[in-house]
Amino acid sequence: MDDERQATFGTDGSLETDRPPEAAGEDDFGEEKDPDETDGGFSRYVVSSLLQKAVRRSDEEVAAWAAWELARSGFGWNLWERLNLYVVEDLRAGQDVATQVARYEELATERWEADEWRGRLCAVHAALACARAQSSREAANADEYFGAVADHRAEARERGEEPSHDFPVGDLEPEGRFDAVFDGHTGEGSRRGRGTEFFKTHGARVGPEGESDLSARWQRLAMVLSSTEFDEADIERALEPTDADDPWAGPES
Incomplete structure (x- = not known):
């Protein structure tokens, strides 16, 4: 995250964090936005969470809207960070969507601006690609399970016992x-x-x-x-x- 996102100042002089200049300004109703408020008046944290749950549930329309809302509100950096996370956390391994999201991000952030109309189209495309892919938390489940087994094995060894659960490779x-x-x-x-x-x-x-x-x-x-x-x-x-x-x-x- 660059310095602009780490430290900017609001209209009252208070320090704001994680807010790039493009996220500042007025919302759709002509009111000054709070530091983490989208143009539609929503919390970016809530919209980001909504996007992830929509991807998991394969809800294409909600995923597309959430991505569009974050992109148009100046939170493109947050959107692309989260979409790349969802690819590995919420989708089945081996799908082309990972490279698709990376390409859409490249277009939106390097060729165009994330909050302009072409950047917003990239955001919608990426969200739809994720929502249409096969959902699975297999990697997250594996990480949690293997970590729990590692702790269990260590505790069993300390007690001088054989673990009731072990890695799939044994010794x-x-x-x-x-x-x-x-x-x-x-x-x-x-x-x-x-x-x-x-x-x-x-x-x-x-x-x-x-x-x-x-x-x-x-x-x-x-x-x-x-x-x-x-x-x-x-x-x-x-x-x-x-x-x-x-x-x-x-x-x-």
């Missing part, structure tokens, strides 16, 4: 379920002499769909031509897809 030891991760890229794997052969036949396997025909052909030929000696069984193990129900199980071939 993450060699020879266990996740043995494939201990290849030559790890200290333990290096000590065990797990080189290219182990990596190809265990660590580099993909799934559950497996490699495409073209990729499989390339891998087969690369292993045939490799300075490391691979037999046909090794190649088949390397190309065998991981199991959909147990992705960490070893190759069956």
